Amino acid sequence: MFAKSRQRVLAAFIACCASSASAHTVWLESVDKSTTDYQVLFGGHAGKLEPYRPEKLKQIDAVDRQGKTLAVSRDVTADGVRLHVDGAPVLISMHFDNGIHTRPPTGRSVEKPMNEVPGATRATYAVKYHKTVVDWSPLVTQIIGQPFEVVPLSAKQPAAGEPFRIRVLQDGKPVAGVKLGHGEEGTASDPVTDADGVAAFVPKPGFNRLWAGKRIAVDDNPKYTELSYEYSFGFDAR
Incomplete structure (x- = not known):
C-alpha cells in the first residue's frame, strides 16, 4: 500500500528533526485495507x-x-509507528504534541521554548488532533472532548462531491472563523466555520483528510507567543 518513497521518508523518523510548526498534521492509513491495523503518518x-x-x-x-x-x-518499526486495534473500531482518535518551535533572530526555527533561545521574540506551540472514522454510526457524531475537535453533524457516510457539514469546537464550544481544507492546509477559497462553528466540506472520491486549523495569540508566556491547533479528520467517501 505504501510507496517506496514514502517508506524511505518514514524510515528516517527515529532521528530527531526540527520541523515547521505549520501545516503538519498526523493521521492514520489502513494497512492492506485492514480495519484493525494502521500506519501513523505525519505530513508537511x-x-x-x-x-x-x-x-x-x-x-x-x-x-x-x-x-x-x-x-x-x-x-x-523501520517504516514508522504501526497500531493494532483489538476489536472492531468505529472511531480512532489521536493527540500529537509537536512541541514548541522558536524563531531565533537569524536562521531557521528550532524546537526549543522561546526563553531558551537568546534574542527570540516569536515561538509557536504546535498541537495536533485527529479522528479516523472506520465505520459510520451515530457514535461518530458525539463530542469526545478534544481541546480542538471536528465533529460531523450526520452519521451518514459522506458522498463524494456532496456537501458534508461539520462543527469545529474549541474547549467544547463552537468556534467561528476556522478554515477547512483538503490534506495539509487550507486555501483562500476554502470554507470557513460560521458563528455556530459549522461549515460544509465537499469530499473527494475515496479517502479524505479534512484539515482544520486555528492560531491563537498568547500573552505573558515566556515559552511561546502563539498556540497552533491543527486537525485532521480521516474518512472514506462513498
Whole structure:
C-alpha cells in the first residue's frame, strides 16, 4: 500500500528533526485495507511526508459501536509507528504534541521554548488532533472532548462531491472563523466555520483528510507567543 518513497521518508523518523510548526498534521492509513491495523503518518507542505519522534504521540483511543474503549497496541518499526486495534473500531482518535518551535533572530526555527533561545521574540506551540472514522454510526457524531475537535453533524457516510457539514469546537464550544481544507492546509477559497462553528466540506472520491486549523495569540508566556491547533479528520467517501 505504501510507496517506496514514502517508506524511505518514514524510515528516517527515529532521528530527531526540527520541523515547521505549520501545516503538519498526523493521521492514520489502513494497512492492506485492514480495519484493525494502521500506519501513523505525519505530513508537511506539498503533500510530502516528514519524519517524527514516536514519543510525540500522546494519546490514541479507539471505540466500538457500543462506545466501548478498545485496546490499542503500538509498534515502532523501520517504516514508522504501526497500531493494532483489538476489536472492531468505529472511531480512532489521536493527540500529537509537536512541541514548541522558536524563531531565533537569524536562521531557521528550532524546537526549543522561546526563553531558551537568546534574542527570540516569536515561538509557536504546535498541537495536533485527529479522528479516523472506520465505520459510520451515530457514535461518530458525539463530542469526545478534544481541546480542538471536528465533529460531523450526520452519521451518514459522506458522498463524494456532496456537501458534508461539520462543527469545529474549541474547549467544547463552537468556534467561528476556522478554515477547512483538503490534506495539509487550507486555501483562500476554502470554507470557513460560521458563528455556530459549522461549515460544509465537499469530499473527494475515496479517502479524505479534512484539515482544520486555528492560531491563537498568547500573552505573558515566556515559552511561546502563539498556540497552533491543527486537525485532521480521516474518512472514506462513498
